[in-house]
Amino acid sequence: NAGVTQTPKFQVLKTGQSMTLQCAQDMNHNSMYWYRQDPGMGLRLIYYSASEGTTDKGEVPNGYNVSRLNKREFSLRLESAAPSQTSVYFCASSEAVYGVNIQYFGAGTRLSVL
Amino acid sequence: GENVEQHPSTLSVQEGDSAVIKCTYSDSASNYFPWYKQELGKRPQLIIDIRSNVGEKKDQRIAVTLNKTAKHFSLHITETQPEDSAVYFCAASNPEGSNFGNEKLTFGTGTRLTIIP
Numbered sequence: 001n002a003g004v005t006q007t008p009k010f011q012v013l014k015t016g017q018s019m020t021l022q023c024a025q026d027m028n029h030n031s032m033y034w035y036r037q038d039p040g041m042g043l044r045l046i047y048y049s050a051s052e053g054t055t056d057k058g059e060v061p062n063g064y065n066v067s068r069l070n071k072r073e074f075s076l077r078l079e080s081a082a083p084s085q086t087s088v089y090f091c092a093s094s095e096a097v098y099g100v101n102i103q104y105f106g107a108g109t110r111l112s113v114l
Numbered sequence: 115g116e117n118v119e120q121h122p123s124t125l126s127v128q129e130g131d132s133a134v135i136k137c138t139y140s141d142s143a144s145n146y147f148p149w150y151k152q153e154l155g156k157r158p159q160l161i162i163d164i165r166s167n168v169g170e171k172k173d174q175r176i177a178v179t180l181n182k183t184a185k186h187f188s189l190h191i192t193e194t195q196p197e198d199s200a201v202y203f204c205a206a207s208n209p210e211g212s213n214f215g216n217e218k219l220t221f222g223t224g225t226r227l228t229i230i231p
Contacts, residue, residue: 040123040224042224043221045220100146101148103160105158
């Protein structure tokens with residue numbers, strides 16, 4: 001049981017390049033999330049998917065797109081990377097049962113855009 | 115939408131002393147309040163949570179208190195140890211909402227706790 005797996009762990013891009021961050025979970029969770037973490041800013045939600053086939057914008061969606069490929073996988077795409085997207089990206093999944101929403105995080109992807 | 119404020123942003127305490135981190139939230143419908151710990155270079159991990167029908171919850175050296183009227187909740191760590199050094203995040207959500215999307219957590223900006231040996 002691996003939990004939430006993110007790839008790659010590190011990535012360096014040039015401005016304007018594109019890339020996709022991959023995330024997969026093996027806990028049969030319905031909900032999945034993408035966050036970015038910047039110093040002093042905490043965890044900010046980029047996009048989320050409450051169930052397979054659905055996605056919605058979070059707090060900071062500009063410059064990103066997502067795909068909920070199936071129940072296990074939720075990918076984040078940067079179409080034209082900008083230096084402002086330099087950050088650590090975390091994927092998470094959860095099962096919102098009555099009154100509780102425990103989110104399990106992946107190990108993160110450290111992205112630098114030059 | 116929900117807004118969560120967290121204070122202080124940094125906190126240093128002597129080993130063995132207590133540490134308190136405070137958060138306020140804006141949405142009175144929020145009813146679930148978890149705390150996550152993130153060690154340097156690692157992923158955030160849940161350490162304790164509380165629901166709105168409970169005023170206090172303890173787990174060994176950590177406890178969380180909730181004041182629904184004032185819309186604030188706090189994390190208390192007693193007898194601090196070096197391994198408590200980390201960044202702590204509070205969060206709030208309303209996962210019992212009937213609509214799609216209410217599973218979101220809104221996080222505070224984090225508190226860097228340093229335990230001084």
